[in-house]
Amino acid sequence: MSIKQNMIFYMGVALILLMIFTGNAAANGEALYNIILTQDTDTNEVGTSHTVTATLYYAGNNAGEDWGVTFEVYGFNPQTSGTYYTDGNGQASFTYTGNNAGVDTIVAVSNEFGTSNTLTKTWTPREEIPEFPTIALPVIAVIGIAFVLMRRRE
Known part of the structure; x- marks a missing residue:
């Protein structure tokens, strides 16, 4: 040869x-190293909790356990998590509560795997049911005025 x-x-x-x-x-x-970030829903009411899950992949397979992941939230409820470690399926989850209405952007970061895709989370204002006096007082006032006007006619 x-x-x-x-x-x-x-x-x-x-x-x-x-x-x-x-x-x-x-x-x-x-990519040899990859992080995919997922969430169940993208809209919640203010005051409720929201969970995102980062799945780490190495060469197309789940990376396994004990890889460190940090979650970063930007927007109306900014925060940075501590380090979460993956389980045997290469997954780490982060839960936070949105206290302000608006849109958040969430990413997961790992020193070894880089930065994940970006998710958006919309927090909507909580719909409040009016208290009894709020509804009852105007209704009672209208009924009272109706009785007064009917009495004057007689």
């Missing part, structure tokens, strides 16, 4: 080994 043929052969072997040890993600052009 010539030197050129040997180089091509060994480069092919090296590429095959690279695909075996890094999985199909690197071969498909996908």
Whole structure:
């Protein structure tokens, strides 16, 4: 074999080994390390809690446990979580309560895996049911005026 043929052969072997040890993600052009952030719903009433889950992937598979993740919230309810660690499925969850109406932006950050996709969370004002006096006083006043006007007619 010539030197050129040997180089091509060994480069092919090296590429095959690279695909075996890094999985199909690197071969498909996908990121080797990846964080996907998900949430159940994107709208809540103020004063309720909201949970987001970060899933860490390595070479297209769940990364496993004990990877550190920090969650950052920007907007009307800004905060930064402490470090949460992934479970056996490569997932870490963060729950927070929105005390202000408006829109929040949430990301997850890991030193090893980088920054996740961005989620938005909308907090709506809590619908309050009027108290009894708020409804009753105007109704009683209208009824009282009706009785007074009927008495004057007689």
